[in-house]
Amino acid sequence: MVYDALIGPFTEFEFMRRALAAVIALSLAGAPIGVFLMLRRMSLVGDAMAHAILPGAAVGFLLSGLNLFAMTAGGLIAGFAVAILAGLVARSTGLKEDASLATFYLASLALGVTIVSIKGTNIDLLHVLFGNILAMDDQTLLVVAFNATITLLVLAVIYRPLVIESVDPLFLRTVSRAGGPAHLAFLALVVINLVNGFQSLGTLLAVGLMILPAGIARFWSRDLTAMICIAVVAAAVSGYAGLVLSFQTRVPSGPAIILVASVLYIVSVLFGRVGGILRQLFPGRHLEA
Amino acid sequence: MAAVHFHNVTLGYDRHPAVHHLNGVVAPGALVAVVGPNGAGKSTLLRGIVGILRPLDGSIHLGGLDSRDVAYLPQSAEIDRSFPISVFDFVATGLWRATGLFGGIGKSARDKILHAIASVGLNGFENRPIGTLSGGQMQRVLFARVLLQDASLIVLDEPFNAIDSKTTIDLLALVKHWHGEGRTVLAALHDMEMVRNHFSETLVLARGPVAWGPTAEVLTPENLMVAMRMCEAFDDSAEACAADDARSRAA
Incomplete structure (x- = not known):
């Protein structure tokens, strides 16, 4: 009975196995990026980037139909352009990163909509908006796994400057020039993972599998390494449970995954060891020293 | 060695000078106090020395020193301070010059x-975690780095x-230890008593240099009065600047 509900779908159906593989790959790469987004107070930047990617994907769709590579390429170009331009403007002028990004992503969104309306085609963007992880073919799965691998490799390379830049940017500037490139590489990773996620979760929810696990992790640990591990596990568990939920009910897969993550988040807010509400209400007697 | 040469240095923001026409040399191994009222340009000068602010005019030479x-x-x-990093890891970033991007931290580094x-x-x-430290403890951590x-x-x-x-005494001892090791130390300070007792050389700054030399000769009530009278507002x-015109005409 339990086996039928929890494991059966995956042994029985290939599309469920593919979906599970995809969601694990997304968790491994996206969750660490999410942790850094959160710690650098850039959670909403991920959201803005998701909007910036949308027109690029739409243009890719216009040019070559429902070709995932074209849409991915379009999304990557739009995302990179916005991320890098915004990063450069913020670094070379006094404008704050969030303001700079907001202007560029709005411009990108407007440009995308303009291009689409000039073409006059009535395209179905629902697929792009909400994705469909259950329709994952081998090729797409390989792209997702490839992007996840690249993400982890690049993150390993920029990890040290990224951490120091997050804690003490001025110090990094005085000892090294790695801060700027590390920051841009990080923004690029954000874009790659958003594009990676929109094939399975859709443009708007892709950022969910990055930010929600990071939020969950913050309530369970004060250590960066532990936070990253917890975030990856939380993302993978949400992915698995979301797929099961979606299989057993009629909830679409993308929202199901994010809803499970949201439930985990609420549980963490209430019962988390680090700053959880219950912990604050009943902190225990104060200590000797 | 770490000599700092100032050649007619003007540093500032939006063309407004915060440090105006500074000339001079900090000798290798010197222990220099930079004093002056708030807004005198002390921080600006130090930012110029470490290279995070480019001079509007003139130049600062570090005698071939790398920024590291x-x-x-x-x-x-x-x-x-809310970033989850331990005191150990934070202090360890001070080893950047040795470890760079990928260098490991071995037994001797530990x-x-x-x-x-x-x-x-x-x-x-x-x-x-550094977020749990008091202000004084954090300052000690920064000194360790x-x-x-x-x-x-x-x-x-x-x-x-x-x-x-107590913390000041401990950290001041470190500064003097660095001086003893032959390192060049520049410090912006407000405590004149400390400057008199512990720093051999002093630069009194009030946008332009008021006086620069041995502390006993420079740190006089007259010089400090001149510095205090400086107008802060841009x-x-x-x-x-007319000084530049005069010079270009002469040239």
Whole structure:
């Protein structure tokens, strides 16, 4: 009975196995990026980037139909352009990163909509908006796994400057020039993972599998390494449970995954060891020293 | 060696000078106090020395020093204290010059880090997140990092602000230790008593240099009065600097 509900779908159906593989790959790469987004107070930047990617994907769709590579390429170009331009403007002028990004992503969104309306085609963007992880073919799965691998490799390379830049940017500037490139590489990773996620979760929810696990992790640990591990596990568990939920009910897969993550988040807010509400209400007697 | 040469240096923001026409040399191994009222350009000068602010005019030479040979302790560090990083890891970033992007931290490096933490009196704090430290403890942590940077030029911007006397004594001892090791140390300070007792050389700054030399000769009530009278506000309708015109005409 339990086996039928929890494991059966995956042994029985290939599309469920593919979906599970995809969601694990997304968790491994996206969750660490999410942790850094959160710690650098850039959670909403991920959201803005998701909007910036949308027109690029739409243009890719216009040019070559429902070709995932074209849409991915379009999304990557739009995302990179916005991320890098915004990063450069913020670094070379006094404008704050969030303001700079907001202007560029709005411009990108407007440009995308303009291009689409000039073409006059009535395209179905629902697929792009909400994705469909259950329709994952081998090729797409390989792209997702490839992007996840690249993400982890690049993150390993920029990890040290990224951490120091997050804690003490001025110090990094005085000892090294790695801060700027590390920051841009990080923004690029954000874009790659958003594009990676929109094939399975859709443009708007892709950022969910990055930010929600990071939020969950913050309530369970004060250590960066532990936070990253917890975030990856939380993302993978949400992915698995979301797929099961979606299989057993009629909830679409993308929202199901994010809803499970949201439930985990609420549980963490209430019962988390680090700053959880219950912990604050009943902190225990104060200590000797 | 770490000599700092100022050639007619003007530093500032939006064309307004905050440090005006500074000339002079900081000798290798010197222990220099930079004093002056708020807004006198002390921090600006130090930012110029470490290279995060480019001079509007003139030049600063560090005698062939790489920027990594300079350790800088800013007045209000832009440190995100909520970031989950331990005292040990934070201090370890001072080894950047040796480790760079990928270099590992081996046994001897670990010992160095622990030694640095111990020398600022923070034994037992290694695993504490930096967010749990008091202001004075954080300042000790920053000094430990400077210690690890092993720099030949050390630039401290008001390092003892809001620091209690015990911590100040401990950290001042470190500064004198650095001086004893032949490192060049520049520090912006407000405590004239401390400058008189512990710093051999003083630069009195009030946008332009008021006086520069041995502390006993320079730190006079007259010089300090001149510095105090400096006008802080920028004049939005100021003309281009006349000193430059005179010089270009002469040339």
